[in-house]
Amino acid sequence: MAEDDEDEERKRQERERKKLPLIDRLHGSSPRITASGFEDLRSKRRTGRIVQLPLRLHPRVRAIIDIIMERDKPPSLVVLFEDMLEAYLEKRGPVDKSLLPSDEELVRRYEQERDNRDDE
Amino acid sequence: MSILIRLLVLGAALLFIAVSTGMNAVFLSSLGRTPLEAAMLGAVSVASDAAKVALPVVIMRALALRAWVHAFAATLMLIAVIGLSLASGTGFAVSTRSSVVAERETHAGRIAARERELAELEQRAKTLLPSRPEAVIETELMGKRVDRQWQATTGCTSPTTTAARLYCAEVFRLRTELETAKARTALGIERHEMVRSLEALQGASIGGDSDPQAAAIAELLGVDRRLPRVVLTSWTAVILELGSVIMVLLAAGPALHGWREPGMAEPTPLVPAELPVQPDRLHWRRQRKGMTFGTTTGWMGDHGGGR
Structure with missing residues (x-):
């Protein structure tokens, strides 16, 4: 039952991620909205340079x-x-x-590895 | 199959070039009075043929690059060298064909002369009176010599009596017949030799006509045989020139290189991978003097990248 819930949650996250631009998926979140209700300008400076x-x-x-x-x-x-x-x-x-590999594939690999490490 | 076609076209082009170059060089160098002049004219011919081979490809490339001045200059040069090669090639073909035709005509003339002489001999043989074989006549003459009248007339030099005159008339008739028989024999030998000679000439005959190809075409078209002879001679040179220009163009062109057999997979063209656009890098490059801006395809551009 718990595994079913986890699978369901994972699929929901994947569906949500699919809606995001690849650059935001790489950085792990959509642009932050500040308390003033505007988009955080720092999120506009995302470059995708995340691989060491x-x-x-x-x-x-x-x-x-x-x-x-x-x-x-x-x-x-x-x-x-x-x-x-x-x-x-x-x-x-x-x-x-x-x-x-395609950009989509590169992002998917990155997300998968990040999820695996988060689970650990 | 495609490789075979390419090899055939390439082989034909090389042959055309080699033959055209050789023909033109031989003909043009034959116009030189001294060995140096002949060598210079030959070199001009070879250079002209080399240019003729290369210029079509140069023209096509110049047109593709829209280098109009180069295309015009190359076309002008090509027309000039084709003209020179065509003239040389035609000269060579004409001289070759003419010498062959002249040889055939001489041969035919010899046969005709022999036939005329044979006809004359037969005509002369017809004018001779009929005679018996020489041996028969000589035997009869020998028989006459043992006659008493032969001694009485001192060998028919002085016949005095009627009987002697009749005897001598018979002897002279026999002598005439003997001469006729000898002449006939001589004519027969001469005729035999002539027939043998004629048969040998006819056996070695190159052809019934001095230029059978031109004769057949002239007869077919109902024109004077000189016209097809000129056209056929020039046609060889035209084919050579066209072959050495067009076949090279075909060998180097896309019709052969771009062809793929039906069913063969089309090779995927190489699409270069490009670096993602980064605003800081673009900005830095713009700041540097003399640097051109790099490629600006958006990595993740379709997904909101390149911010």
Whole structure:
């Protein structure tokens, strides 16, 4: 009986999530409404950058990155990385889009993993 | 099957190019007075043919790129080199065909002359009086020589009596018949040799007509045989030029490369994956001088992304 309720709740959550934009699903909630009744402006700055990519760098690489950050002043290291990735794709050739999972699939995987960890 | 067709078209194109280049170079270099001039003219011909092969593809690409000036210049050049190649090719084909036709005409002339000579011989044989074989006449003459009248007339040099004159008249008649028989024998030998010669010529005959193809077409169309001869000769050069231009174009074109056999799955075109649009990155790029704006497809754009 309890399992049925859990399944029912999970399906209800999935149905609710389906109504949300993918970016909000990634961040786990719809934009917050403040006490004044307006949409929280911070929720408009959502970028979808939620996946971690741990790196261990050589000190000289790190030093070069620091100089670039100082010289060109990219908004963040992530922006610099994205710019470098785009330049790489232009130089070495694009990646076929069909090889990537769809955005829906990527979000679904993320949600599933998050739910699993929450259950634990 | 598709590969076979491609190979055939490519092979035909290469053959056309090779033959056209060779023909034109041989003909054009034959116009040089010295070896250097011949080599220079040959080089011009080869360069012209190389340009002729490449220019159609260049024209198509220039048209696709809307490079009108390049397309016009390439077309002009192509017309010029085709004109040169066509003239050279026609010259080569005409000289080749003419020499073959001339050889056949000479051969036919020889046969006709032999036939005339044979007819004359037979005419001469008809004018000779009938005679018996030489051996028969000579035997009869020998018989006459043992006659008493032969000695009495000193070999028919001085017949005095009526009987001697009659005898000598008979001897002279026999001598005349002998000469006639000898002449007939000589004519027979000559005729035999001539018949053998004629048979040999007819056996080695290249054809009944000097240009049977042109003769047949002329007869079919009811025109003078020189017209089909000229058209046929030029047609070879025209086919060569068209072949070396159009077949190259076909070999390089989409009609062969873009074709897929019915039932074969169409290969999925590569769609490049693009990075999600991020406002901060766009803003930073706009700030940098000389940078073009990147791709702006919206990752999750359909779902409210790209805020």
